[in-house]
Amino acid sequence: MRWINKTPGRPFALFLTVLPFVLLMIIYAMGSDARRAANPADKLLPPPSQLVDTAARLVSEPDRRSGEILFWKDTASSLRRLAIGVGLAASLGLAFGLLIGLLPVAHAGLNSFVAVISMVPPLAILPILFIVFGLGELSKVALITIGITPFLIRDLSARTAELPSEQIIKAQTLGASSLAIALRVALPQILPRLIQAVRLSLGPAWLFLIAAEAIASEDGLGYRIFLVRRYLAMDVILTYVAWITLIAFVLDWCLARLSRRLFPWAEAA
Amino acid sequence: MGFVTVEHVSQKYGKRPILDNVSLEVAEGAFISIVGASGCGKSTFLRLLLDQERPTRGEIRVDGIPLQGEPNRSRGIVFQRYSTFPHMTVRDNLVAAEGLGANLLGILPRARRQSARARANAALERIGLAHVADQYPATLSGGMQQRLAIAQALAAKPRILLLDEPFGALDPGTRERMHDFLQDLRAETNMTVFMVTHDLSEAFKLGDRVLAFDKVRWDPQFPDAYGATITYDFDARDGGIPYQILKEDTYVLDPAGS
Structure with a gap:
């Protein structure tokens, strides 16, 4: 039988799913053990037990100076920046995507411009953002928005243009105005694509967030990681990395669920 | 003078002629079937009638008024x-037929929504889709989807209905039932219908007239050199017998000498 036709049974599939995670943990534990056998004071690969202790301390013990639990404060700050940045980008992407996808005039005027702008590496203009917007919240949000908006516009305008022309013509024969076609025919069909595109752009959004926080910030998950790097506090860094990964995964999962809940017709098609 | 007048219409895509000097008069309420080989301009002709495209030459008038340059409710x-519309339920597809053109936003005012829903329900009852009113079109069979599409087009009360191979993807049994459905609807309205089809028996069964599109000149070295035009115009009432009148400017020998 060909390999492309071999399907694992359910238990075996579950085993294969769990396998790489377990392997990674085993390799880490072995590495940690080996290093600590050579040097008991090794900080590079702290043992799993220490990671658990650190995580427990981070999520429960308030900071001695401010009295706040920094872990949650960092999480809240980072998530707020991410939400504003991604929300702004999604709104812009949706509005311009619909315009460019539906209106030949907007397509002629903006399509090439967006294509060129999307090639500007966002991190290269981060210094400009710091100079223009200062080191506050605005520059971090701006980096996320500038970083992912061009992708969203390009993806959504392409999806809008892909709508069967039969539907657009049908709507016209039913007397719909351009605005009515945009709002009642194109927009509802583009929303599931928007969620899909946002899911894809969450990765880059995190990248831009952490980069901006690492360079200039007073709190945030990225800020903390780059701060404790100076003390080689690998246990803190690894806890934060695991936490960011978990948040990103849950966000992605929630968006997928939301899309299926809100747009059942997209599943049927 | 006819209700729909097509005068010396030619259509070219770039340098490639598709239609060449098509002229036609159609009376209001007629059912016109359009047949012809693939790529001979049947669908192009329908797009011209719909005003989705403008002809490179000639003019099309409906009720004496030239087409305005884009599709509309007529x-x-x-x-x-x-x-x-895949994102609307079956019922909402029919409500949208009234709502999309209701105002600039395409949203039916609340006062009219109730009556529009009632009309949609009545229409669904008639076309036998009442039991799937709250489902999405993608869950329907091909025949049901086409019934919905026809009902949706009719809900806007157009004076002309254009059908582009509407039953082409249906199995023979469903197709038969769709013919009955369409004939029932026609009996109630005085709509003028243009239907493009590949199925000759369907064309003669439903149509009052059957137009055949074909190229009258053919260059074997350059098949794209000439466009197509109407080569036959059959009277198809009573299944086309015995009224088959050859068009005067046909290039086929005229045995009756008429």
Whole structure:
């Protein structure tokens, strides 16, 4: 039988799913053990037990100076920046995507411009953002928005243009105005694509967030990681990395669920 | 003078002629079937009637008024596929036929929504889709989707209905039932219908007239050199017998000498 036709049974599939995670943990534990056998004071690969202790301390013990639990404060700050940045980008992407996808005039005027702008590496203009917007919240949000908006516009305008022309013509024969076609025919069909595109752009959004926080910030998950790097506090860094990964995964999962809940017709098609 | 007048219409895509000097008069309420080989301009002709495209030469008038340059409510269309809105339920597809053109936003005012829903329900009852009113079109069979598409086009009360191979993707049994459905609807309204089809028996069964599109000149070295035009115009009432009148400017020998 060909390999492309071999399907694992359910238990075996579950085993294969769990396998790489377990392997990674085993390799880490072995590495940690080996290093600590050579040097008991090794900080590079702290043992799993220490990671658990650190995580427990981070999520429960308030900071001695401010009295706040920094872990949650960092999480809240980072998530707020991410939400504003991604929300702004999604709104812009949706509005311009619909315009460019539906209106030949907007397509002629903006399509090439967006294509060129999307090639500007966002991190290269981060210094400009710091100079223009200062080191506050605005520059971090701006980096996320500038970083992912061009992708969203390009993806959504392409999806809008892909709508069967039969539907657009049908709507016209039913007397719909351009605005009515945009709002009642194109927009509802583009929303599931928007969620899909946002899911894809969450990765880059995190990248831009952490980069901006690492360079200039007073709190945030990225800020903390780059701060404790100076003390080689690998246990803190690894806890934060695991936490960011978990948040990103849950966000992605929630968006997928939301899309299926809100747009059942997209599943049927 | 006819209701729909097509005068010396030619259509070229770039340098490639598709239609060449097509002229036609159609009376109000007539059912016109359009047949012909693939790529001979049947669908192009339908797009011209719909005003989705402008002809490179000639003019099309409906009720004496030239077409305005874009589709509107006076001419409904049913395509072979994608004619319904996938994100609306079956009932909402019919309500949208009234709502999309209600105002600039395409949203029916609350006062009219109730009556529009009632009309949609009545229409669904008639076309036998009442039991799937709250489902999405994608869950329906091909025949049901086409019934919905036709009902949707008719809900806007167009004076002309254009059908682009509407039953092309259906199995023979469903197709038969769709013919009955369409004939029932026609009996109630005085719509003028243009239907493009590949099925000759369907064309003669439903149509009052059957137009055949073909190229009258053919260059074997350069097949794209000439466009197509109407080569036959059959009277198809009573299944086309015995009224088959050859068009005067046909290039086929005229045995009757008429």
